Amino acid sequence: GIVSTFEKNLLILKRRFSSLAERLETVDISAISASQAKDGGYFYARKQPNGKWTPLTSPDNPIALTQNAVASMEHRLLNGMSPAVVVGLYPGFLLETVFQHFSTEHEKKSKPFRRIYVIIDNFDCLAAWLKTTDRTMILSKAEIEFHAVDAIPAIVNEIETDELEGPDNLTLIELRSGSSTGGNPASIVVIGFVRQAFTHILLG
Numbered sequence: 001g002i003v004s005t006f007e008k009n010l011l012i013l014k015r016r017f018s019s020l021a022e023r024l025e026t027v028d029i030s031a032i033s034a035s036q037a038k039d040g041g042y043f044y045a046r047k048q049p050n051g052k053w054t055p056l057t058s059p060d061n062p063i064a065l066t067q068n069a070v071a072s073m074e075h076r077l078l079n080g081m082s083p084a085v086v087v088g089l090y091p092g093f094l095l096e097t098v099f100q101h102f103s104t105e106h107e108k109k110s111k112p113f114r115r116i117y118v119i120i121d122n123f124d125c126l127a128a129w130l131k132t133t134d135r136t137m138i139l140s141k142a143e144i145e146f147h148a149v150d151a152i153p154a155i156v157n158e159i160e161t162d163e164l165e166g167p168d169n170l171t172l173i174e175l176r177s178g179s180s181t182g183g184n185p186a187s188i189v190v191i192g193f194v195r196q197a198f199t200h201i202l203l204g
Helices: 005-016 018-026 062-072 074-078 093-108 123-132 136-140 149-161 185-202
Strands: 032-036 042-047 053-055 084-087 116-120 144-148 171-174
Touching (some): 005 136, 042 123, 062 074, 062 093, 084 093, 093 116, 116 123, 136 144, 144 149
Parallel strands (some): 084 171, 116 144
Antiparallel strands (some): 032 042
8 A cells, every 4th residue: 555654754763763663652643633833834733532633832833933943043053063952843843944954064065964863752743743744854864863852861971972073062952842822841841851961061
């Protein structure tokens, strides 16, 4: 039969990040969907047992949220060769933006492709991201790594021991999840944890 977009993406995730793929087995893929947001972007939603859909990400302004996150880190994105840490897929525009920027730098300026660490703090959102569109280019890129939030200490250790990239100039890029209730508390806790874990690196 025809391989679905989700299955196609999942194959690569399984091959490169098997422990993340395993954790998706508990997610009911049929109860997760993407819809158009008010600003023309899209948002993810989950179907509740009562049949109602609840937003997982901002149904109002995901594009503006992404633009604000990029603007706050623009200087560090445009300068240097430090890797980026993207927290969450809410709904993933931020990862796509950073990926496009690093790709352009790599192709037009012959710079090495900068590493991107994607921190997964919500498996419903990961499932939705995999289901929405073909992600094979990002998923198969060797310099892009996907990690569950509980793997952060290992990533910090990896960055610290990587002499090429150096611990002094990590670009921490974050995007808080804006749900219809005005913010996802779990995500904010996660971002606090990520920031805490990377603080000594960010401060050099």
